[in-house]
Amino acid sequence: xxxxxxxxxxxxxxxxxxxxxxxxxxxxxxxxxxxxxxxxxxxxxxxxxxxxxxxxxxxxxxxxxxxxxxxxxxxxxxxxxxxxxxxxxxxxxxxxxxxxxxxxxxxxxxxxxxxxxxxxxxxxxxxxxxxxxxxxxxxxxxxxxxxxxxxxxxxxxxxxxxxxxxxx
Amino acid sequence: xxxxxxxxxxxxxxxxxxxxxxxxxxxxxxxxxxxxxxxxxxxxxxxxxxxxxxxxxxxxxxxxxxxxxxxxxxxxxxxxxxxxxxxxxxxxxxxxxxxxxxxxxxxxxxxxxxxxxxxxxxxxxxxxxxxxxxxxxxxxxxxxxxxxxxxxxxxxxxxxxxxxxxxxxxxxxxxxxxxxxxxxxxxxxxxxxxxxxxxxxxxxxxxxxxxxxxxxxxxxxxxxxxxxxxxxxxxxxxxxxxxxxxxxxxxxxxxxxxxxxxxxxxxxxxxxxx
Numbered sequence: 001x002x003x004x005x006x007x008x009x010x011x012x013x014x015x016x017x018x019x020x021x022x023x024x025x026x027x028x029x030x031x032x033x034x035x036x037x038x039x040x041x042x043x044x045x046x047x048x049x050x051x052x053x054x055x056x057x058x059x060x061x062x063x064x065x066x067x068x069x070x071x072x073x074x075x076x077x078x079x080x081x082x083x084x085x086x087x088x089x090x091x092x093x094x095x096x097x098x099x100x101x102x103x104x105x106x107x108x109x110x111x112x113x114x115x116x117x118x119x120x121x122x123x124x125x126x127x128x129x130x131x132x133x134x135x136x137x138x139x140x141x142x143x144x145x146x147x148x149x150x151x152x153x154x155x156x157x158x159x160x161x162x163x164x165x166x167x168x
Numbered sequence: 169x170x171x172x173x174x175x176x177x178x179x180x181x182x183x184x185x186x187x188x189x190x191x192x193x194x195x196x197x198x199x200x201x202x203x204x205x206x207x208x209x210x211x212x213x214x215x216x217x218x219x220x221x222x223x224x225x226x227x228x229x230x231x232x233x234x235x236x237x238x239x240x241x242x243x244x245x246x247x248x249x250x251x252x253x254x255x256x257x258x259x260x261x262x263x264x265x266x267x268x269x270x271x272x273x274x275x276x277x278x279x280x281x282x283x284x285x286x287x288x289x290x291x292x293x294x295x296x297x298x299x300x301x302x303x304x305x306x307x308x309x310x311x312x313x314x315x316x317x318x319x320x321x322x323x324x325x326x327x328x329x330x331x332x333x334x335x336x337x338x339x340x341x342x343x344x345x346x347x348x349x350x351x352x353x354x355x356x357x358x359x360x361x362x363x364x365x366x367x368x369x370x371x372x373x374x375x376x377x378x379x380x381x382x383x384x385x386x387x388x389x390x391x392x393x394x395x396x397x398x399x400x401x402x403x404x405x406x407x408x409x410x411x412x413x414x415x416x417x418x419x420x421x422x423x424x425x426x427x428x429x430x431x432x433x434x435x436x437x438x439x440x441x442x
Contacts, residue, residue: 021222027417031284050181058188065195067215068282069289069325072195079192083185130196132286137353 004045012060015040020067023155032147034155037064038123041082042116042156043104046089057082070131077126081119088118105164112160117153124149199287216279216323220293223279227420234420241309271386272426274298276306276324278419286353288328290314292422295322305384305425311391311413312336313422315384329391330356330416337379338391338410343368346379349391349410356416358395361408368406370397376410383430 015037026033041057061078065071081088092115093107104112124145132141176183276298280291294300296319304316306326314328315336327334330351338361339346345368347361361376374394380387392410400407 021218027284033284051184054181054184054188058192061192062195066212067219067280068285069199069291070285070287071197071199072192076189076192076196079185079188083181130193132353133196137286140353 008040008044008056011040011043012056016060016063016067019064024068028151029147031144032151034151035120035124035127035148036152036155036159038078038081038120038152039156039159041078041085042119044082050086053085054079054082073127073130076130077123080126081123084122085119088115091115092118104160113153113157116156117149120152120156121145121149124152212320213322216291216293216320219279219291220323223277223293227277230418230420233418237309237420244309270427270429272428274300274424274426275421276300276424277421279323281328281417281419283328283330283356283416286332288330289317290326290328290419292316292324292326292424293322294424295319295324297321299426300324300424301426303384303430305382305389305427306422307385307389307425308414308419308422312378312385312389313414313416313419316424328416329359329412336385336391337382338376339379340364340368340370341375341377341388341390344379346381347406347408349376357412359392359410359412361410362400362405364406364408366399366404366406370394370406370408372396376408383427383433385425386427 019035019037023034023036037060040060044053044056057078058075061075062072064074068074092111094111107115125141128141128144128148129138274294276292276294278290279293280289282288282290290306290313292300292306300316300319302316302319302324306313306316312329314326314331314334316324317327318325329336329349330353332351332353334349334351336349337346338349345364347364349359349361351359364370372394376391376394378385378387378389378391390413392412392414395409395411397406397408399405
């Protein structure tokens with residue numbers, strides 16, 4: 001258990017640093033950035049205390065906001081996907097989630113992809129919508145959601161593969 | 169009573185979620201209201217310190233480029249200075265106290281720069297200790313960058329001209345027809361000059377400079393050149409797309425401008441209103 005707490009703390013700090021110091025400066029084609037830090041929320045132990053998880057997700061988004069001067073847009077997006085994560089898990093992994101013995105690295109590829117993709121799209125949509133803060137720019141919001149979303153999903157899948165423990 | 173407690177405990181996650189979401193949205197709205205963007209900004213010791221540390225690498229990588237820019241600027245200033253000596257003899261200024269000048273310049277380095285979002289900010293590595301206060305103008309040798317917004321002891325945050333809240337008074341260099349400079353959030357190299365009267369003889373390639381109506385910038389600081397223009401819906405004002413002289417994605421060192429007369433002018437205007 002202690003090991004798990006330590007691992008999550010390192011993951012939290014590490015992801016925030018990678019996000020603000022490296023990934024936020026990519027600006028591919030002008031505005032496309034991958035948001036890798038969502039990985040923390042996706043990987044957080046599935047059977048852990050939900051209240052603590054919500055608070056941690058808020059803090060995660062909020063630290064990104066502090067660095068980016070964006071108010072609370074990342075915090076809002078993170079809290080929303082943290083809140084609906086149980087539903088997403090049930091939707092993507094079906095019955096095996098309810099048995100609480102699920103590990104992301106052992107799930108079928110398709111289910112894993114759908115879980116990550118849906119989470120990312122919801123997160124990005126809330127993020128960019130709050131950032132624009134107007135209905136008249138909805139096309140730009142959707143465009144950004146799609147392109148940044150694809151980019152984020154690819155980075156997240158790649159880092160999952162790179163850091164997977166299958167080789168042990 | 170018991171039932172209320174039971175209800176709260178049963179729904180504690182939902183309530184927590186709503187609370188955190190409300191908090192986040194509240195912070196978001198606060199940043200969208202100009203001048204109220206309160207306690208959350210990258211100009212604090214933690215984020216400022218980390219950015220400043222990370223920026224040291226970046227600074228080193230761009231030394232050549234910064235040198236070149238300095239040489240270019242020195243060349244321009246020397247040209248101006250030589251021409252000045254020809255026309256005005258320096259000995260005339262015997263009473264030096266009255267020639268203090270209205271503006272005071274400080275230098276700072278940009279340690280964090282956003283340009284891809286609809287509301288962009290920059291962070292500078294100087295703050296209150298260097299005498300920087302909010303509402304100071306920020307420029308480079310090429311043109312306008314933005315206006316200082318929040319300051320702490322060691323860092324300050326600048327509202328970039330690439331921010332939908334930013335509104336800077338600007339005019340045509342040739343004819344002094346003025347308008348306000350805004351950004352539509354699309355291209356970090358193009359900003360919009362709106363409310364320029366139809367009478368103004370706008371041509372593509374004309375230079376846009378800061379206007380004299382602003383208490384923040386001196387008149388005539390370059391901003392950009394006219395890319396294209398069209399009349400707005402009422403057919404009486406031009407909307408001009410301005411291509412910035414500055415590359416907003418690559419800034420480096422900046423000048424922070426203090427208007428020494430600002431307080432007095434504001435005081436005078438306040439008296440006028442009463």
